[in-house]
Amino acid sequence: MSVVVNEVLRGFYLDSVALLRMSQTLAALDGVEEAAMMMGSPSNREIMADAGILDATGEAAEGGDLVIGIRAENQEAADLALTEARAVLEQTSAAKGGGETWRPRSIRSAVKAMPEANFALISVPGDFAISEARKALRRGLHVMIFSDNVPVADEAALKQEALDRGCLVMGPDCGTAIINGTPLAFANAVPRGSIGVIGASGTGIQEVTCLIGENGGGISHAIGVGGRDLSDAIGGITTLMALDLLDRDPTTQHIVLISKPPSPAVAAKVIKRIGASSKPCTVCFVGGSEMSLPSNATAVPTLKAAAENALGGTAVGAGFDPEDAASALRGSGTMIRGLFSGGTLCAEAQVVLQSEGEAVGSNTPVPGTKALDAEGAHQLIDLGADEYTQGRPHPMIEPSVRDDALTAAVRDDSVGVILLDVVLGYGAHADPAGYLVGFLGDTAGKRVIASVTGTEQDPQRRSAQIATLEKAGIAVAPSNADAAALALACCRTKT
Amino acid sequence: MERIEHANKEAVGRMLAADPVLVDVVTAGDVIDGLGERVILHAGPPIEWADMCGPMRGAITGIAVFEGWAPTLEAAEEMAASGAFEFRPNHHASAVGPMTGMTTLSQPVMVVENRKFGNRAYCTINEGLGKVMRFGGNDAEVLDRLRWLREVLGPAMGVALRDTGGIPLKSLVARGLTMGDEMHQRNVGCSGLMLRELAPALAKTSTDTAALSESLAFIGGNDQFFLNIAMAMGKAIMDPVRDIEGSCVVTAMSRNGTTFGIRVSGTGDRWFTAPVEMPEGLYFPGFTEADANPDMGDSTIVETIGLGGFAMGASPAVAGFVGAGTAADAANYTRTMGEITVGENPEWTIPALDYLGVPTGIDIRLVVETGLAPVINTGIAHREPGVGQVGAGVVRAPMACFEQALVAFAESVGVA
Numbered sequence: 001m002s003v004v005v006n007e008v009l010r011g012f013y014l015d016s017v018a019l020l021r022m023s024q025t026l027a028a029l030d031g032v033e034e035a036a037m038m039m040g041s042p043s044n045r046e047i048m049a050d051a052g053i054l055d056a057t058g059e060a061a062e063g064g065d066l067v068i069g070i071r072a073e074n075q076e077a078a079d080l081a082l083t084e085a086r087a088v089l090e091q092t093s094a095a096k097g098g099g100e101t102w103r104p105r106s107i108r109s110a111v112k113a114m115p116e117a118n119f120a121l122i123s124v125p126g127d128f129a130i131s132e133a134r135k136a137l138r139r140g141l142h143v144m145i146f147s148d149n150v151p152v153a154d155e156a157a158l159k160q161e162a163l164d165r166g167c168l169v170m171g172p173d174c175g176t177a178i179i180n181g182t183p184l185a186f187a188n189a190v191p192r193g194s195i196g197v198i199g200a201s202g203t204g205i206q207e208v209t210c211l212i213g214e215n216g217g218g219i220s221h222a223i224g225v226g227g228r229d230l231s232d233a234i235g236g237i238t239t240l241m242a243l244d245l246l247d248r249d250p251t252t253q254h255i256v257l258i259s260k261p262p263s264p265a266v267a268a269k270v271i272k273r274i275g276a277s278s279k280p281c282t283v284c285f286v287g288g289s290e291m292s293l294p295s296n297a298t299a300v301p302t303l304k305a306a307a308e309n310a311l312g313g314t315a316v317g318a319g320f321d322p323e324d325a326a327s328a329l330r331g332s333g334t335m336i337r338g339l340f341s342g343g344t345l346c347a348e349a350q351v352v353l354q355s356e357g358e359a360v361g362s363n364t365p366v367p368g369t370k371a372l373d374a375e376g377a378h379q380l381i382d383l384g385a386d387e388y389t390q391g392r393p394h395p396m397i398e399p400s401v402r403d404d405a406l407t408a409a410v411r412d413d414s415v416g417v418i419l420l421d422v423v424l425g426y427g428a429h430a431d432p433a434g435y436l437v438g439f440l441g442d443t444a445g446k447r448v449i450a451s452v453t454g455t456e457q458d459p460q461r462r463s464a465q466i467a468t469l470e471k472a473g474i475a476v477a478p479s480n481a482d483a484a485a486l487a488l489a490c491c492r493t494k495t
Numbered sequence: 496m497e498r499i500e501h502a503n504k505e506a507v508g509r510m511l512a513a514d515p516v517l518v519d520v521v522t523a524g525d526v527i528d529g530l531g532e533r534v535i536l537h538a539g540p541p542i543e544w545a546d547m548c549g550p551m552r553g554a555i556t557g558i559a560v561f562e563g564w565a566p567t568l569e570a571a572e573e574m575a576a577s578g579a580f581e582f583r584p585n586h587h588a589s590a591v592g593p594m595t596g597m598t599t600l601s602q603p604v605m606v607v608e609n610r611k612f613g614n615r616a617y618c619t620i621n622e623g624l625g626k627v628m629r630f631g632g633n634d635a636e637v638l639d640r641l642r643w644l645r646e647v648l649g650p651a652m653g654v655a656l657r658d659t660g661g662i663p664l665k666s667l668v669a670r671g672l673t674m675g676d677e678m679h680q681r682n683v684g685c686s687g688l689m690l691r692e693l694a695p696a697l698a699k700t701s702t703d704t705a706a707l708s709e710s711l712a713f714i715g716g717n718d719q720f721f722l723n724i725a726m727a728m729g730k731a732i733m734d735p736v737r738d739i740e741g742s743c744v745v746t747a748m749s750r751n752g753t754t755f756g757i758r759v760s761g762t763g764d765r766w767f768t769a770p771v772e773m774p775e776g777l778y779f780p781g782f783t784e785a786d787a788n789p790d791m792g793d794s795t796i797v798e799t800i801g802l803g804g805f806a807m808g809a810s811p812a813v814a815g816f817v818g819a820g821t822a823a824d825a826a827n828y829t830r831t832m833g834e835i836t837v838g839e840n841p842e843w844t845i846p847a848l849d850y851l852g853v854p855t856g857i858d859i860r861l862v863v864e865t866g867l868a869p870v871i872n873t874g875i876a877h878r879e880p881g882v883g884q885v886g887a888g889v890v891r892a893p894m895a896c897f898e899q900a901l902v903a904f905a906e907s908v909g910v911a
Contacts, residue, residue, distance in 0.1 A: 017815035017887075020777035027780070036780035042716075043624040051781030069780070100823065102830045105865050109834045 002033060004071050005078045006058035007085070012066040013039065014089075019066075022088050029084060031077025032070060037085060040065040107135045121184055122171075123147055129172060130154045137167050145171030145226065146185050152233045155226070159237040168245070169238055174224035175202035175427075178209065186396060188425035189457035193218015195310045196252035198242040200225050200259035203342025203396075203423060204286065204303055206453050207480055208258060210425075211307035211316050213455045214462070220252040221245075230262035236270050243270075247277050255281045256310050258303065260347060260366065261288035271297070282309045286347045287366025301355065303348050304481035317478025326489035329475055331447040333416015334491040337409040338380035338484075339402055341395035342453065345421045345480045346382040352484035353378055363387065380419070381405060396423050399435040410444050417447045419487040421480055424454025424465060433465040437472040447490050448474045451483035499860075499908065502742035506760050507837045507856040509739075510800065513732040514610040517689075517724055518661040520653035524600030526617065527588045531600060533564055536585045538596025538793045539751025540766040543582065544575050548752035550631025550788050553880020554595035555580070557633025561641050562599050568633055586747055586758075589734065590617040591726045591793035594629035594876060595752075602641070603649025607664065607727040609735060616730035620644050620652070621723040623716065626883040629792075630876040648710050655696035662692045664728050665842060668802070671721070672853075673846050677810040678725040679794055679803030680872040680887060685721035690714050722794065729796035738763055743904050744837060745857040748799050748869065748892055752791035752876075757896045759859055762903050769895035774875050776816045776888015788876040790890045795871055801840050801853035804870035804889065805832040809845040813872050816888045822847065828870055829854065835861040835869065859904065862897040 019037045026035035034053050038044040040061030048054040053069035061067045068085045072078035104110035111117060120136035122129055126149030133143045143162070150172040162169040170177050176199070177184040181192050186202055190213035197219060199205035205222050212219060223245070225238040239257070246252045255277065262270065262285065274281045275294030283299050284306040285291075293299055300306045304316050336353070340346035343364055350369045353360045361370045361377035364385050370377050382388075383395045383402055395401040402420075409418050422432050429435060433452070440448065450469055454462045466476045477483035524530050535555055547555070556571035559580065565571035574580065585592045592598050597619070604617040622640055626632040656662065667688050668676075674684030694711060701707040714720050737746045742760035749756050756766040771790040778784070797803040807813055808829035814820035829845065832854040839852030857869060868891040875886040905911045 015812040015815075017777065017812045017820070020779075020886075021815055021820075023780060024777065034780050038780075041624075046625055047779050047781075051779070053780055100827065102823075102827045105831070105834050105867065106861075108861075109830075112833070 204344035536598035540756030553631035618727035774888035778886035
């Protein structure tokens with residue numbers, strides 16, 4: 001036999017929607033057939049009466065009173081429900097910990113919400129990147145496009161439109177920039193200073209800006225131009241615009257340009273423009289050959305040399321001697337296996353080894369480097385290349401992508417030295433050294449050499465990462481170029 | 496692109512320039528062309544008897560008996576099935592009606608005049624809560640109430656309104672927004688303000704104390720009294736925004752319980768339709784989702800002018816229909832509607848959002864581009880005719896309407 005209980009709270013007002021929600025909780029209790037809490041207006045009382053949950057007590061309520069109506073299987077269940085109802089009413093003032101903050105869903109409303117913004121960073125699948133970039137450009141924003149897989153014709157059209165609008169397009173496939181001291185995407189916390197960097201390479205910019213920062217200098221701006229900007233199809237539109245910007249920027253005293261070797265026609269255009277600048281320029285085409293330069297420009301073969309030249313001759317890693325360091329390491333074997341997360345770091349290592357007359361193979365060869373499986377060649381692998389990142393995150397974000405290659409290297413008897421890069425900064429893994437050390441374990445008598453691309457101000461802290469690596473028996477060199485030199489010295493040392 | 500931006504600016508400009516005034520209550524047949532015997536105006540886009548949902552059929556049989564076209568509900572049903580009635584959308588007759596939206600020749604309709612453009616729009620008087628015809632109710636109690644509206648309240652309001660010279664509505668709505676109203680689900684503030692405007696005029700022009708007392712009690716006891724006025728106001732605001740070449744602003748949104756229809760300024764009177772969606776909400780005791788009728792009514796004209804779901808930030812309680820519903824959630828709904836609208840209304844602002852103006856002028860391109868459909872606060876009817884309201888909740892306009900509209904609009908401006 002069902003039991004109906006009512007309670008009336010005189011003059012107690014609560015919003016009807018809040019009451020409906022609470023009613024749901026009551027109605028779901030064990031033994032409760034139907035339950036509701038409503039304000040005692042005539043129409044609400046009628047609803048409750050129709051639902052069979054109103055008795056004389058509730059019937060006598062008035063519009064300003066809150067009526068609790070419960071129909072249950074037995075008295076006990078009804079009483080329990082009533083107690084629960086009173087408890088629920090007590091809780092109404094409990095802070096609900098705030099809903100989600102509103103986030104804009106389109107460039108249009110983001111600009112409305114932050115009218116002072118002058119940059120958009122775009123990281124959507126390549127098919128959609130250009131149309132989003134266009135929306136940003138048309139609102140007067142400069143654009144950084146992290147996305148890749150953008151058709152080159154679209155890139156050309158977009159950069160032309162941007163040029164006409166006076167806006168910068170950094171990308172597509174641009175992973176690093178530092179504008180007005182703000183690191184964008186994968187970038188490091190480096191001190192402000194007077195050296196401006198233009199780079200068609202992410203880790204190239206990272207290594208150069210970090211070496212400058214760690215050796216007494218600072219960065220005005222680091223402008224990424226995207227991997228294809230210096231190709232014939234694009235013609236260096238962003239690079240030329242960046243040169244204009246840094247030329248006009250009063251805080252920039254020296255300009256560094258980093259890229260793999262561009263097409264000769266584009267290189268000529270860029271070098272001509274450099275000649276027209278009033279500022280000294282360091283040109284680093286990693287793996288490039290001799291070229292004639294105007295009097296204000298100096299060519300350097302490596303990222304380390306670029307940093308040193310920009311710093312006005314300061315030596316990076318002063319006091320570091322590869323042969324001394326190598327003699328302190330135990331191990332044998334004359335072949336290097338380099339496993340890189342940074343493409344340009346891999347390229348620089350190739351240049352260093354080649355300059356010492358070594359045979360080098362790579363999946364991303366610079367001029368003079370052979371194929372990866374070339375007989376008798378050191379093997380330097382860029383694990384961030386497309387063939388390794390299909391459907392997987394980049395090794396800088398997810399170090400485990402390097403795991404398989406590391407295991408293979410440790411097990412390979414022909415490998416004597418393992419050479420690694422460890423990249424810090426925003427966007428990188430929270431503790432790449434810790435991960436590496438945790439995974440590596442027993443290195444089977446092989447020497448492991450690393451460099452740490454990063455600064456003391458980076459979230460991971462460069463000195464802490466170095467300490468982690470050294471504690472595990474990994475030798476750390478002051479720069480990526482020095483690490484390649486150390487690896488080679490290990491191969492040549494008799495121990 | 497610029498042509499469209501310019502046309503949309505014109506559209507929103509007309510919305511903001513509107514001056515809606517509640518001027519009169521008159522007999523529907525006197526002001527609506529072609530509203531003769533056996534003609535029934537309903538909510539939503541065009542629909543035939545065979546496709547109508549339960550509550551719509553309940554309302555139609557009820558109104559047929561009310562008008563004396565059929566002796567009983569059963570007879571009315573036979574007549575309806577045999578094509579004896581002509582069904583037309585309210586929207587085709589400068590009218591709107593909530594839920595089932597029945598408008599017929601002898602009923603009193605409120606008149607809102609848009610004094611900026613001179614056009615008028617009509618809506619019946621809100622019946623109140625409980626078992627009412629707008630939810631498909633059709634018993635003696637429902638019909639008696641309609642008779643009372645026709646014989647007592649309608650004429651009394653008409654005389655009173657004519658005596659005042661009309662009650663301007665824009666500033667009244669602005670005040671309601673500061674009082675927790677959003678003018679679709681929450682009208683208690685505006686209903687109170689309207690009673691304050693009407694009561695002295697009703698008292699002054701009344702010749703029957705008992706009737707006056709009934710009238711004041713009826714208005715005073717109906718939290719949703721202002722809804723129908725807000726709807727007529729919405730229709731009066733939007734009608735001058737129709738037919739602006741190159742504008743992709745939505746001029747009407749409406750449902751008949753089966754299909755949801757929208758109209759777009761640049762594509763004229765074409766309806767773009769898709770099946771209505773089910774509201775997500777909370778139910779009165781004794782009812783569940785299984786009892787719910789699909790979405791229905793012309794009341795989405797309120798969202799079309801930036802109120803209702805678009806103004807949810809003014810009415811945080813309503814967010815409680817979907818999830819835990821904090822004030823921040825309600826604010827997010829309003830800000831999200833800013834993604835799909837041309838601009839904001841500087842005269843209708845929400846204090847809790849730092850006086851953000853309500854998002855105004857739904858742009859169909861933005862709806863399709865962002866995938867964000869307009870959000871609507873609505874009552875939920877029982878799926879069976881004659882039962883009434885069973886709950887309330889939040890529902891979305893179907894994306895398909897906007898996709899169809901966008902294709903048609905693109906053709907109309909020559910970019911298909």
